[in-house]
Amino acid sequence: MTIKIFTTGGTFDKVYFDALSEFHIGDPMVSELLQEANVTFAYSVEPLLHKDSLEITAEDRAMIRGRVQRATESMVLITHGTDTMVATAKDLQGIENKTIVLFGAMQPARMRYSDAMFNLGIASAAVQILPAGIYIAMNGQIFDPDEVTKNRAEARFEKIAEPTRSD
DSSP: OEEEEEEEESGGGEEEOSTTOOEEEOSOOHHHHHHHTTOOSEEEEEEEEEEOGGGOOHHHHHHHHHHHHHOSOSEEEEEOOSSSHHHHHHHTTTOOSOEEEEEOOSSOTTSSSOSHHHHHHHHHHHHHHSOSEEEEEETTEEEOGGGEEEETTTTEEEEOOOOOOOO
16 A cells, blocks of 8 residues: 655745744655655655644645545655644544544754654554544654644643533
């Protein structure tokens, strides 16, 4: 089986120019990372967007959903910026018979100290073993999009705390 990988940009593919954090979204890094890791599973990569996730629109999300639905593969990975990853994951809910895992990075894959390769590894394993559904793979965990939030202060994704009940 082949894993379909869609790329949308985000920090995962960012290229920084200077100390003022000027950047652009570069070419997708996922193929290079998978080659470096010497993976043996079949995959194909299709770039969809080259955007910071804060720039992703409702039209972009509809296009992503359409491409995922039309993909013949049942295992789908999506690189995505972390700021709006949860929103895109929620927009993909209801797609049947596919295991879809979104992942990204807090630091660009091109940087020496990045979580990109680790998140790619977790997502690659998750898409192969989880049942059909939508998931987010970040910080060594797999999350349900309805139960996760990005903690900007701690630079990580976390399960949404259960509301406390007062009986």
